[in-house]
Amino acid sequence: EAQVTQNPRYLITVTGKKLTVTCSQNMNHEYMSWYRQDPGLGLRQIYYSMNVEVTDKGDVPEGYKVSRKEKRNFPLILESPSPNQTSLYFCASSFSRELGETQYFGPGTRLLVL
Amino acid sequence: AQKITQTQPGMFVQEKEAVTLDCTYDTSDPSYGLFWYKQPSSGEMIFLIYQGSYDQQNATEGRYSLNFQKARKSANLVISASQLGDSAMYFCAMRVYYTGNQFYFGTGTSLTVIP
Numbered sequence: 001e002a003q004v005t006q007n008p009r010y011l012i013t014v015t016g017k018k019l020t021v022t023c024s025q026n027m028n029h030e031y032m033s034w035y036r037q038d039p040g041l042g043l044r045q046i047y048y049s050m051n052v053e054v055t056d057k058g059d060v061p062e063g064y065k066v067s068r069k070e071k072r073n074f075p076l077i078l079e080s081p082s083p084n085q086t087s088l089y090f091c092a093s094s095f096s097r098e099l100g101e102t103q104y105f106g107p108g109t110r111l112l113v114l
Numbered sequence: 115a116q117k118i119t120q121t122q123p124g125m126f127v128q129e130k131e132a133v134t135l136d137c138t139y140d141t142s143d144p145s146y147g148l149f150w151y152k153q154p155s156s157g158e159m160i161f162l163i164y165q166g167s168y169d170q171q172n173a174t175e176g177r178y179s180l181n182f183q184k185a186r187k188s189a190n191l192v193i194s195a196s197q198l199g200d201s202a203m204y205f206c207a208m209r210v211y212y213t214g215n216q217f218y219f220g221t222g223t224s225l226t227v228i229p
Contacts, residue, residue, distance in 0.1 A: 033217065042120075042205060043219040050215060058216055090159065097215045099147035099166055105159035 002027045006091050006106035013081055014114050021076045021109050023091030031094040032074040033058070033103065034066065036087040043090065049074055050097050081113045116141045118208050120220035127196045128228050134181070135191040135223045137206030145211035148189040150180065153203040153222070162204075165189060193225075201227045 004025045013019055025032065033048040035058075045058030049068040063085055065077040074093075078085060088110050092103040117140045127133035139148065150162040165173045165180045173180040181190040193200055206220040 031215075035217075035219075040221060042118075042221040043207075045217055045219075048216065056214065056216075059218075088157070092159075097211075099145060099209055099211050100164055102149060102161040102164060103159075103217065104161075108157050 002104070004091055004093055004104050004106035006089075006109050008109060009107060010110050012112045012114065015082055016080050019078050019081060019111075021078075021089060021091075021111070023074045023076065023106060024072050025074075025091075025093040025104070026072065027093065027095070027104065028071065029093035029104075030071070030096050031101070031103075032068065033092045034064070034074070034076045035090045035092065036060065036085075037090060037108075038087050046076070046089075081111075083113045085111065086113045087111060116143070116208065116210055116213070116216070116218050118206050118218050118220040120206055120223050122223045123221075124224045124226070126226050126228055127193075127200075129198060130195055132192060132194045133196055133225065135193070135204050135206075135225065137189045137191065137220060139187050139189060139206075139208050139218075141208065141210055141213075143210040143213045147209045147211075148180070148182070149207040149209065150178070150189075150191045151205045151207060152200075153205065155202070159205075163191070196227045198227050198229060201225060 034046040035043040047066040049055045091106040094101040094103045146167045148165045152160045179192045
């Protein structure tokens with residue numbers, strides 16, 4: 001089954017404790033992306049990658065890191081999480097950078113930073 | 115700057131009626147695509163419909179149609195014959211091509227279908 005998977009689905013952590021949210025897709029997609037969703041703000045792009053070893057900042061990259069060492073994986077790293085990073089996070093992928101290619105979303109990761 | 119605006123935080127529609135969800139966009143990129151996604155209460159994001167900036171005809175997908183008015187920079191979603199299962203959050207999104215290939219989302223419209 002074609003899908004984007006994220007782990008963990010739910011995470012409670014404390015301020016400053018490094019964490020990684022994994023994202024993997026099995027569709028051989030070139031383009032991958034991370035978003036955060038907050039009430040009243042919609043989805044905001046954190047980072048995106050158009051291919052292996054190519055990553056770019058989205059609108060809200062501060063406090064986050066990503067890497068794209070393999071085509072299928074695009075982990076999101078919070079080196080020192082803070083309470084304002086409490087949010088719902090989505091990973092997404094699309095076949096290419098072409099405009100008509102929609103994104104396929106993972107199920108989301110709910111993060112609470114205490 | 116690239117921006118998507120959805121001015122209707124919440125909408126109600128009677129079952130079997132049609133409803134229009136508004137979306138306006140702003141971009142200086144000559145090539146862009148406009149998407150609508152549905153997010154039910156379960157949280158997943160579901161792709162509904164796509165319109166490219168060079169497309170001459172409005173996109174349609176089943177009960178969904180996109181009313182694309184390029185001069186007005188609007189891309190409204192029309193849902194015909196609303197069903198109870200249409201109750202969800204709806205997001206308009208834009209993908210630009212030359213200026214970074216980012217996606218930009220609106221703040222969403224919560225649609226409630228009344229029996």
